[in-house]
Structure formats: C-alpha cells, structure tokens
Amino acid sequence: MYVCLCHNVTDTKIRHLVRTEGVSSMRELREHLGVATQCGKCAQCARHVLNEALADMPADAGCPGMMAAA
Numbered sequence: 389m390y391v392c393l394c395h396n397v398t399d400t401k402i403r404h405l406v407r408t409e410g411v412s413s414m415r416e417l418r419e420h421l422g423v424a425t426q427c428g429k430c431a432q433c434a435r436h437v438l439n440e441a442l443a444d445m446p447a448d449a450g451c452p453g454m455m456a457a458a
C-alpha cells in the first residue's frame with residue numbers, strides 16, 4: 389500500500405529499508421525516502437509501518453554491514 393503519496397513510498401519500500409539498511413527512526417526514513425517532508429499527512433502511517441517492521445526484525449539480526457562473529 390502507498391504510505392506517502394508525495395514521494396511514492398510504499399510500506400514494502402519502508403520494510404525493505406529497515407531490513408537492508410538498518411533504518412530505525414523517522415529521521416532516517418525522512419533522509420532515505422523523503423517521507424513526511426512535504427505535506428506531512430503520511431507521518432503517522434509511516435511511523436506505524438516503521439514500528440511494525442522493526443518489531444518483525446529477528447532479535448539477533450545484528451547490524452547491517454557487520455560481519456557475524458565466528
């Protein structure tokens with residue numbers, strides 16, 4: 389579904405960013421996708437999707453880009 393119409397951002401795009409780039413805050417979402425930087429109507433929905441995506445992350449996911457200990 390579309391979360392931010394001003395910047396064509398979907399919930400799938402947000403979830404992908406959380407998984408692959410380790411995005412974990414609205415500030416980072418704004419920097420990466422421009423969410424909530426124009427009309428701002430999407431802020432609440434974007435925060436909800438972000439929180440859901442973070443809750444779905446496995447506890448031992450670690451930091452993206454970091455190598456796991458052997």
Ligand code: FES
Nearest residue numbers: 392394426427430
């Ligand atoms: S809908 Fe996201 S800034 Fe307008």
